[in-house]
Amino acid sequence: MSEDVAGVSxxxxxxxxxxxxxxxxxxxxxxxxxxxxxxxAARRRRHGDRTTFVQIVEVPVVTNATLGSLPEQAxxxxxxxxPETTAMAIERVExxxxxGGGLPVTGFNLTDLFELSGRDSGxxxxxxxxxxxAGLGLVGEVWAEGPLPAETAFTxxxxxxxxxxxxxxxxxxxxxxxxxxxxxxxxxxAGSVCRCxxxxxxxxxxxxxxxxxxxxxxxxxxxxxxxxxxIQVDWSSYGPKLAQVALTFGADDVDAVASxxxxxxxxxxxxxxEIRRNITAAGxxxxxxxxxxxxxxx
Amino acid sequence: MSLESIVAKVESAGRIDRDEALALYxxxxxxxxxxxxxxxRARKHPSAIVTYIIDRNVNYTNVCxxxxxxxxxYRPVGSNEGYVLGFDELFKKIDETLAVGGVQILLxxxxxxxxxxxxxxxxxxxxxxxxxDFRLHAxxxxxxxxxxxxxxxxxxVVIERLVQAGLDSVPGGGAEILVDRVRRLLNCESKAxxxxxxxxxxxxxxxxxxxxxxxxxxSVETVQERVEHLYRLxxxxxxxxxxxxxxxxxxxxxxxxxxxxxATSVEYLRTLALSRIxxxxxxxxxxxxVTQGGKVGQLSLAFGANDMGSxxxxxxxxxxxxxxxxxxxxxxxxxxxxxxxxxxxxxxVYDILGDPLCRDSAxxxxxxxxxxxxxxxxxxxxxxxxxxxxxxxxxxxxxVE
Ligand code: SF4
Numbered sequence: 120m121s122e123d124v125a126g127v128s129x130x131x132x133x134x135x136x137x138x139x140x141x142x143x144x145x146x147x148x149x150x151x152x153x154x155x156x157x158x159x160a161a162r163r164r165r166h167g168d169r170t171t172f173v174q175i176v177e178v179p180v181v182t183n184a185t186l187g188s189l190p191e192q193a194x195x196x197x198x199x200x201x202p203e204t205t206a207m208a209i210e211r212v213e214x215x216x217x218x219g220g221g222l223p224v225t226g227f228n229l230t231d232l233f234e235l236s237g238r239d240s241g242x243x244x245x246x247x248x249x250x251x252x253a254g255l256g257l258v259g260e261v262w263a264e265g266p267l268p269a270e271t272a273f274t275x276x277x278x279x280x281x282x283x284x285x286x287x288x289x290x291x292x293x294x295x296x297x298x299x300x301x302x303x304x305x306x307x308x309a310g311s312v313c314r315c316x317x318x319x320x321x322x323x324x325x326x327x328x329x330x331x332x333x334x335x336x337x338x339x340x341x342x343x344x345x346x347x348x349x350i351q352v353d354w355s356s357y358g359p360k361l362a363q364v365a366l367t368f369g370a371d372d373v374d375a376v377a378s379x380x381x382x383x384x385x386x387x388x389x390x391x392x393e394i395r396r397n398i399t400a401a402g403x404x405x406x407x408x409x410x411x412x413x414x415x416x417x
Numbered sequence: 418m419s420l421e422s423i424v425a426k427v428e429s430a431g432r433i434d435r436d437e438a439l440a441l442y443x444x445x446x447x448x449x450x451x452x453x454x455x456x457x458r459a460r461k462h463p464s465a466i467v468t469y470i471i472d473r474n475v476n477y478t479n480v481c482x483x484x485x486x487x488x489x490x491y492r493p494v495g496s497n498e499g500y501v502l503g504f505d506e507l508f509k510k511i512d513e514t515l516a517v518g519g520v521q522i523l524l525x526x527x528x529x530x531x532x533x534x535x536x537x538x539x540x541x542x543x544x545x546x547x548x549x550d551f552r553l554h555a556x557x558x559x560x561x562x563x564x565x566x567x568x569x570x571x572x573x574v575v576i577e578r579l580v581q582a583g584l585d586s587v588p589g590g591g592a593e594i595l596v597d598r599v600r601r602l603l604n605c606e607s608k609a610x611x612x613x614x615x616x617x618x619x620x621x622x623x624x625x626x627x628x629x630x631x632x633x634x635x636s637v638e639t640v641q642e643r644v645e646h647l648y649r650l651x652x653x654x655x656x657x658x659x660x661x662x663x664x665x666x667x668x669x670x671x672x673x674x675x676x677x678x679x680a681t682s683v684e685y686l687r688t689l690a691l692s693r694i695x696x697x698x699x700x701x702x703x704x705x706x707v708t709q710g711g712k713v714g715q716l717s718l719a720f721g722a723n724d725m726g727s728x729x730x731x732x733x734x735x736x737x738x739x740x741x742x743x744x745x746x747x748x749x750x751x752x753x754x755x756x757x758x759x760x761x762x763x764x765x766v767y768d769i770l771g772d773p774l775c776r777d778s779a780x781x782x783x784x785x786x787x788x789x790x791x792x793x794x795x796x797x798x799x800x801x802x803x804x805x806x807x808x809x810x811x812x813x814x815x816x817v818e
Contacts (some may be wrong), residue, residue, distance in 0.1 A: 151719045152448050152451040292565070360682035
């Protein structure tokens with residue numbers, strides 16, 4: 120491990136705040152491996168060799184598509200996209216819960232719900248209460264930065280009796296995203312309402328992010344953000360190759376694994392087998408969870 | 418033998434043996450392997466330069482009698498999807514390569530029984546006549562063996578004739594795993610046994626040519642056999658010093674007879690790192706972005722690679738097996754710099770040719786690699802009629818011509 124990065128990482132691991140010079144060292148170091156080693160140590164201290172994953176079924180919120188038969192492997196029904204109204208959101212949750220066979224139904228970006236509530240946090244609390252009563256298991260995503268300030272978002276979630284599956288960096292990328300991670304680390308109550316931090320961009324950047332950039336972001340998230348339990352990578356957005364390497368750089372949860380494969384190439388290529396094989400090959404023990412982060416016995 | 422003692426040995430520039438390599442691969446955490454690979458890489462390349470070459474991967478024919486079980490590229494003799502590129506098609510590809518600053522073609526193909534040695538000689542002479550400074554990095558050891566068998570001439574004679582015709586260097590394809598048990602399972606022992614592959618490379622080096630070495634891992638081999646492959650290469654390199662670089666890539670299973678899953682990206686990075694540690698007499702290790710994609714390709718630089726390989730321009734073999742990644746020069750340069758390194762163009766023997774060309778001129782962006790031929794193009798080059806065919810199909814085709 121390089122002296123500089125090792126020293127800085129050690130400081131983080133022992134809870135000492137970084138000065139700006141040390142922070143700059145982490146942002147610019149070519150020594151990605153030292154960063155990865157420190158993040159892996161932090162991750163193993165917290166989660167051992169366990170890596171959780173969830174297989175999901177996605178349902179677009181704005182269509183009236185019915186669920187059809189639920190794939191046996193699905194452990195979460197996820198509403199995707201932005202509803203046109205809060206009434207539509209509640210209706211769709213009710214509809215899916217009624218046919219979901221007890222699987223957790225999750226969905227929505229809290230920022231979208233805030234907009235649909237006329238940017239009124241009091242109304243947003245009411246919407247969250249209604250969604251919870253309709254059966255929503257978790258709000259899908261909370262942006263750490265956006266029209267709804269994070270501190271307000273956490274308060275609203277608590278008052279609405281809801282938690283969020285993940286805190287994301289919203290539209291921040293590059294150095295801005297890294298600075299945001301540093302700020303998230305100081306939000307002591309983030310972990311009480313957000314199950315994990317998903318530190319990689321949710322939409323395609325131009326130019327695209329790089330492997331170094333992505334892994335630096337994942338590693339720094341694990342090293343700095345002690346106040347959120349899990350660091351999550353998205354299997355479908357980032358693909359098996361990057362997502363698997365991210366597990367050795369601090370991530371401990373894999374989101375959005377498909378329930379059904381796109382081909383008929385046999386059991387070894389089914390998404391469930393593929394993710395287990397990847398987690399094992401990365402040196403971890405796979406553990407299936409449901410959409411509300413409860414372990415599922417295989 | 419503890420992990421700590423092996424780590425200490427690598428850090429102090431000691432040579433590790435097979436058992437130690439195996440222990441390292443089996444027991445070392447991924448980032449520790451990366452760290453050790455970086456120690457060795459930095460020792461060999463203290464400057465932060467990362468190289469790449471502008472060249473084109475051309476496959477002159479996909480007709481092949483070897484029928485390797487892992488290959489999605491070949492077509493049997495008589496297939497209506499089989500092709501042989503004509504000299505003019507190849508000249509056009511070279512012109513396009515030169516236009517984007519390319520310095521060589523990597524020319525490989527199937528074992529086509531209807532292409533005699535003379536066809537290769539005439540092609541190489543014609544290329545060198547037209548493009549005297551353009552480099553021909555061509556014909557992997559199994560192709561040279563195939564030509565030796567087809568022409569009933571010893572390998573050294575075949576090599577000598579091809580060098581006379583213009584062959585500059587030899588690509589390290591067809592090595593797969595240099596263990597015959599594995600080669601039997603992959604149905605590629607008959608194209609070249611492990612000893613044959615190595616002995617052809619020895620001849621190549623003895624006549625003064627340089628070559629690369631490769632490993633296709635992740636099919637049916639054990640980790641011991643993967644390690645054995647590395648040691649067989651290291652031993653030959655100790656003797657000849659003729660290898661310029663090593664390239665590892667993962668078996669690509671789609672559309673192959675063998676099928677099965679692809680080795681994961683972590684396995685790729687671990688294998689790459691172990692290769693850097695074991696192959697302490699190889700100067701250069703290439704990143705295989707063509708099988709791993711740009712992101713893991715870039716991460717290879719943290720796991721022992723010091724070279725981004727080729728911009729390729731064209732690729733047919735890996736694409737046939739399901740991988741279709743593309744990195745043009747702009748993208749390679751962006752990734753190298755993003756990782757904190759300095760990108761430089763090179764040739765096959767790793768002479769630095771200069772800074773990225775895309776800095777000084779607006780090179781057209783490429784988002785897809787070209788293919789050998791447009792789909793459905795079944796044309797037969799006119800000059801083929803001037804060469805004797807061996808198969809009934811080949812003879813019939815040429816009679817029609
Ligand atoms: S790998 Fe080469 S030798 Fe083997 S079948 Fe494919 S083209 Fe022929």
